[in-house]
Amino acid sequence: MIELGKENFDSEIKEHQGVAMVDFWGESCGRCMELMPDVIELADRYESDIKFAKLNIKGNRRVAMGQGVMGLPSIVFYKDGEKIEHLSGEELEAEQIEEAIKRYI
Amino acid sequence: MSEVYDVLIIGGGAGGLSAGVYCGRGKMKTLVLEGSARTGGQCAKTNELENYPGIVESTGPALMDKFREHCDKFGVEFQRGMVSGLKMAEDGFTKDVTTKDGTVYQAKSVIVATGANPRILGIKGEREFTAKGVAYCATCDAEFFEDLDIIVVGSGNTAVEESVFLTKFVNSVRMVVLHDEGTMDADRTAQEQALANDKISFIWNSTVEEICGDELVNGVRIKNLKTGEITEHDTDGVFMFVGTVPNTDFLEGAVELNRGYIKVDDKMGTSMPGVFGAGDVNDKWLRQVVTAAGDGAIAAVAAERYIAEEEHWSHSVLEAKEDRLVAFWNPLDKQSLELMSQLETRAEAHSLKVVTIDTYKSRNIADRYEITQIPTVIRFRDGEALKRIEAPSAEKLEELF
Numbered sequence A: 001m002i003e004l005g006k007e008n009f010d011s012e013i014k015e016h017q018g019v020a021m022v023d024f025w026g027e028s029c030g031r032c033m034e035l036m037p038d039v040i041e042l043a044d045r046y047e048s049d050i051k052f053a054k055l056n057i058k059g060n061r062r063v064a065m066g067q068g069v070m071g072l073p074s075i076v077f078y079k080d081g082e083k084i085e086h087l088s089g090e091e092l093e094a095e096q097i098e099e100a101i102k103r104y105i
Numbered sequence B: 001m002s003e004v005y006d007v008l009i010i011g012g013g014a015g016g017l018s019a020g021v022y023c024g025r026g027k028m029k030t031l032v033l034e035g036s037a038r039t040g041g042q043c044a045k046t047n048e049l050e051n052y053p054g055i056v057e058s059t060g061p062a063l064m065d066k067f068r069e070h071c072d073k074f075g076v077e078f079q080r081g082m083v084s085g086l087k088m089a090e091d092g093f094t095k096d097v098t099t100k101d102g103t104v105y106q107a108k109s110v111i112v113a114t115g116a117n118p119r120i121l122g123i124k125g126e127r128e129f130t131a132k133g134v135a136y137c138a139t140c141d142a143e144f145f146e147d148l149d150i151i152v153v154g155s156g157n158t159a160v161e162e163s164v165f166l167t168k169f170v171n172s173v174r175m176v177v178l179h180d181e182g183t184m185d186a187d188r189t190a191q192e193q194a195l196a197n198d199k200i201s202f203i204w205n206s207t208v209e210e211i212c213g214d215e216l217v218n219g220v221r222i223k224n225l226k227t228g229e230i231t232e233h234d235t236d237g238v239f240m241f242v243g244t245v246p247n248t249d250f251l252e253g254a255v256e257l258n259r260g261y262i263k264v265d266d267k268m269g270t271s272m273p274g275v276f277g278a279g280d281v282n283d284k285w286l287r288q289v290v291t292a293a294g295d296g297a298i299a300a301v302a303a304e305r306y307i308a309e310e311e312h313w314s315h316s317v318l319e320a321k322e323d324r325l326v327a328f329w330n331p332l333d334k335q336s337l338e339l340m341s342q343l344e345t346r347a348e349a350h351s352l353k354v355v356t357i358d359t360y361k362s363r364n365i366a367d368r369y370e371i372t373q374i375p376t377v378i379r380f381r382d383g384e385a386l387k388r389i390e391a392p393s394a395e396k397l398e399e400l401f
């Protein structure tokens, strides 16, 4: 998974042709930390189909807000640089993320 | 058959982990099933923890790590699993606990400590803007609102304490309170902190009608309950602290509930024998870390007694090779005391063994045999009640032989 920040968000995601998934996370977000291993596993499994990236909101809060993300966990899908789906909430499960991935491949 | 646990604890928050410490230390084979990947429950989501006795300064997550470490020390097992069903097995003793992925665990007793989750009011825009300006957890999402203006909905302890915490990040907090000016649901200490904080202001007699925005939240429509007037306010975020709902969906039809909360007795016993409730899931008055921990301790000891009693019953009566006389008695009752000495001499003369069940200590087995009169004596053969006499006189006892 690619690590995103202010410097590379646009070049990696906004300018990417095809589907990308960004995991917005933070150290104080318990649910994000729980989901992370599953997300990494999904990334390993589907990386030939879509691009996987993660963004630690620490120091990148403005980037997240620019993407309409103001709460964690948030998993956002992009197609050709356009936001197409935003999954969020404490109850978010890895299965829901996988279902979304399958819709976009 | 898979291994049978002595105690299976559902939920790894303050209640479940406290029960775990007691069960583990009591050398019971104990498993904690936790739906999340990390234990700690709600307490692990708050930074402002000032009222757990003995812990003068700590955070919620740090305290819960200590609870967990204490369980680990006594050999409690942990498994990830979201429980979706609980039922009594055929034998009337073992319980089957099913998780969402279909795994079935067996245990002699179960402690339900599944706590609660934030209540969702269902206001227009609430779901749509979750994680886009609508938040339920200050610790998790405060950073996003640095230097911004927010609305807090609610006026209980959590709403007030989290508002104070949020002022460390945000520019301003406006609390929307249902009640008349000056009335909140929080205790006085919390209220005083909020009133003294100049970043916090109040909108009284009001509710939030709608949360508005385009991609992110940018305003709310607030209704004054007295005048019916609706006003629009700009805001960057809405934090909802309007109470919680118990996680008891999987108990529907299995144990008795009251408005979703588990009905328990003073030993944390539920309507299903050997199933106990602890912490915020219980129908009780004060939902705090210290009371959840207290419930957990009681439930653990009660579970241990329950198992001992059931195993003694099976071993000494149901599986006995010879006939047994079972006396349901109460050592504080005069008639019981007189009967016991009579019964013992007569039984000895017929070389029969007497098993006593103290109904003052526990009614579990007595209830199973619908014992209403104390004393009552039943003669058992091959695990079945053969002959039963209620409140017998000395002569009547002879009918048992």
Ligand SMILES: Cc1cc2nc3c(=O)[nH]c(=O)nc-3n(C[C@H](O)[C@H](O)[C@H](O)COP(=O)(O)OP(=O)(O)OC[C@H]3O[C@@H](n4cnc5c(N)ncnc54)[C@H](O)[C@@H]3O)c2cc1C
Binding pocket: B010, B011, B012, B013, B014, B015, B016, B033, B034, B035, B036, B039, B040, B041, B042, B043, B044, B045, B046, B048, B049, B050, B051, B052, B081, B082, B083, B084, B113, B114, B115, B116, B117, B158, B162, B247, B250, B278, B279, B280, B281, B287, B288, B289, B290, B292
């Ligand atoms: C923001 C906030 C601030 C608070 N501040 C304080 C405070 O300052 N002082 C204080 O004393 N209390 C405070 N509380 C209350 C306190 O956190 C709770 O009273 C306490 O955590 C209750 O513990 P519990 O074990 O009953 O439940 P919980 O902590 O809710 O734990 C329940 C656990 O069960 C798990 N679970 C749920 N359903 C299932 C299932 N079906 N299968 C498996 N696992 C399941 C959950 O994942 C969770 O880990 C606060 C609560 C909140 C939300």
